[in-house]
Structures are given as C-alpha cells and as structure tokens.
Amino acid sequence: MLHEAPTQGTQLAQLATFLLSRREAIMGNWRTICEADASLNILDGLTREEFTDQVPSMLDVLEKRLQTEVEALSPYQIAREHGLHRWHKGYSLHEILSEIAHLHETLLAELRLFWSQSPKVDHGALMIGYQQVSSLMHEAIGGSIAQYDEFQKAEAMERAVNLQRALDNVNELVRQRGAMLRVASHDLRSSFSVIQGAASLLDMPDNTEQERTEMLQILHRNFPRLASMLTELMDLARLEAGRETLQIKPFDAALLLRNLVESLQPLAQERSLFLNADGPDQLPVMGDSTKIDRIVQNLVTNALRSTTSGQVSVSWSRENQFRWLLSIQDTGPGLPSGSALWLSDQLRPAVESNAVFSENTPDIFPGPKPALAIGHMSAQAGEGEGIGLYIVKRLCELLNASLDVETRFGTGTIIRIRIPVNYTQ
Structure with missing residues (x-):
C-alpha cells in the first residue's frame, strides 16, 4: 500500500514543531553570534531574560503563521516593544538592527538544519518557510525603526525646547544686565551731581560756616556711597570676565x-x-x-x-x-x-x-x-x-x-x- 506524501500544510506544521523543539538552542545560538559581533558592546550586562525579551513572542507568531493559525499580536507591535526595551538598555539603532540581522541568520540556519533532517520535504514548503522568516524579520525591523524614530523625534524636540529655553535665559540675562547697568549709571550720575553741586556751593565766597559744614557733610555722605558703587562695578566686571577664582x-x-x-x-x-x-x-x-x-x-x-x-x-x-x-x-x-x-x-x-x-x-x-x-x-x-x-x-x-x-x-x-x-x- 502506498503512503500518501505529506501535504505542504503538513510539512509547514512539521517545520513549526521543529522550530519550537529547537527554541532554547535558537536563543543560545543567537546570543553566541551576537557575542561574537565586536560592534555589540552591551550584552555583558544583560541576563538571559533581558536579552531574549520579546523574541520568543516573535517566534510564536512565526510558528502560528506556519500552521496557518491566527496570531494574537503582530510582529510589528512586538518589535516596537522590543525596540523600547533595547532603547532603555542603551542600544543604538545600529546595534538593534545588527541583533535582528543575527536572529535572521540564526533562523535561516535552523531552516537548513530542518531540510538536512527532512530531505524529502517539498521545496515549495521550504520556500514558504523562508518567506515567512523573511517577512517576520522585515516587520521586526520596521517596528524597531518606528520606535527609534519616535524616540529620536522626541529627543530632537526636547533638545530644541532646551535650546530655546537656554536662548530665552541668555536673552533675559542680557536684559537684566542692561537694566542693572542703567540703574547703576543713574545712581552714579545722581551721586556725582550731588557731589558736584556741593563742591560748587562750597567754593562760593559768601557761604556761612554753617552752610560750609552742611556741604562737607553732604560730601562725606556721598563719597563712600560713590566708592562703594564703583567697587561693586569692578567686582561685577571681574565676575563677568571669569577672572574670579577660588x-x-x-x-x-x-x-x-x-x-x-x-x-x-x-x-x-x-x-x-x-x-x-x-x-x-x-x-x-x-x-x-x-x-x-x-x-x-x-x-x-x-x-x-x-x-x-x-x-x-x-x-x-x-x-x-x-x-x-x-x-x-x-x-x-x-x-x-x-x-x-x-x-x-x-x-x-x-x-x-x-x-x-x-x-x-x-x-x-x-x-x-x-x-x-x-x-x-x-x-x-x-x-x-x-x-x-x-x-x-x-x-x-x-x-x-x-x-x-x-x-x-x-x-x-x-x-x-x-x-x-x-x-x-
């Protein structure tokens, strides 16, 4: 009695079962490839759970697709969560894309292993398996890039806001400095006017002794104030010039x-x-x-x-x-x-x-x-x-x-x- 050849759907289901049975080895091989990549410098600080993160969920989606079952979540959304995790761990966009490329490489190696262990598998089924893996990686890359793009836009907007705030602060400091110097100039002019007026009256020949005494008192009151304001202006000039050191x-x-x-x-x-x-x-x-x-x-x-x-x-x-x-x-x-x-x-x-x-x-x-x-x-x-x-x-x-x-x-x-x-x- 002749045995019927397994259908293409059956072979894809067998591939899904094979990938599930190889899940732990896939995770280990993926990490080994990533650790050999000199451009990835963050792996040492990640536990196994932190490293795998959302990847098992992506593989669940791949297996469901091979079995023509409905997936609960799209790889795009899963990849966004994965990108968010990698962002918080300090990954650059290049590093997360390299990781996904290594995952793709690992899954292709698993397809080759499946083919070597099942040489009678239909080439059409195997081609569908390759297409499903490529489609999964394409969606994973799209989700990760979209997440990073949002973060980079948010960072750029924050930098723009911070720059505008810094510019506003500089403008406010310039305004304050100008106002302060105007007040100082006014105070200096007032003190000089008082001193000049008292000195002029002091030189008048018909001044009484009491008037002369009053003029001298005015001079004595205003000279220290004038000296104090000049000292403050010199202190301010040194601080503004950065010449003050501890x-x-x-x-x-x-x-x-x-x-x-x-x-x-x-x-x-x-x-x-x-x-x-x-x-x-x-x-x-x-x-x-x-x-x-x-x-x-x-x-x-x-x-x-x-x-x-x-x-x-x-x-x-x-x-x-x-x-x-x-x-x-x-x-x-x-x-x-x-x-x-x-x-x-x-x-x-x-x-x-x-x-x-x-x-x-x-x-x-x-x-x-x-x-x-x-x-x-x-x-x-x-x-x-x-x-x-x-x-x-x-x-x-x-x-x-x-x-x-x-x-x-x-x-x-x-x-x-x-x-x-x-x-x-």
Missing part, C-alpha cells in the same frame, strides 16, 4: 563673621538699628574666606540700608558634615517677589516646617512668578542694591553654595546660604 584655605567662619558684624556696627548705630551676631564660637571650615566676606558684606549692608526700624541678625551653624549654614534676617520691607525668586535662582522657598514666615502663607509668592525687575530694585530696596544682589548670586554660584529666600511684605527677609565645608581641589 582661593581655598582653612579659616574660622565664626571669627570672620563676628569681625564683619563688628565692623558694620557704626552703620547700624547710625540708622538706630540693632545688628546681632549669633552662632558657635568656632566654626573651622575650608573655603574662600574673601568671597564669604564679600557675600555677607553685601547682604548685611543692603539689609541695614533697607531696614528702617528693628534689627538685622547674622547667624551661622554647621548643618551637617558636608555643609554649613549662614543666615541673614532683617525686619525691613521685604524683597520684591521677582527679586527674591531671581536671587534664589528660581528655586522658590518651599514653606517647610521650619519656615519662619509660614503662618497663613501657603505660597510665599502665589500666582504667576514674575521675572526679576532689576530696574525697580534700587527704588524699593536702596540704591545700588541690584548690583550687590547680583554679585551675591554670582559668588554663590562660584562657591557651589545654595541660596534660598523667605520674605514677607512689611515683615522682613531671611536669606539662607548653604556652603560646602570643604572643596575638592
């Missing part, structure tokens, strides 16, 4: 701050204010004592000039083994919200459990956050303060010091600076 050495921060507070007592007494210093007797740190001195000098001087009654307090402490804390608090009118936000580099001071101005203040600066209005800072907080605050901010950046601000209109301002205890050379 001079790291050990010093006692407590001693520096007490001496600085003592030197500013005459200004506090002149304005009938209390200037207090509080902190441990000693606070040995490594850092740039000169720049710390300049930061505190600017902040305390501004606080004294803007505060009309009450006090200014300077305090310090070691926060942890890495940073120490410097605080300046005043009972002045409070900083304009835009200035406070800018000074703390847009890091709004969250109202924490230790916030001083937290009562009835769920948001210190509610609503849209305004940009810095440097042009109004001098009028609201004292002449020259805009440059002084700008210098403080730049010095804090240079010192890798974080800065936050608490302020309430009509109550006062607290500025906290957290400074590294040590610096890596």
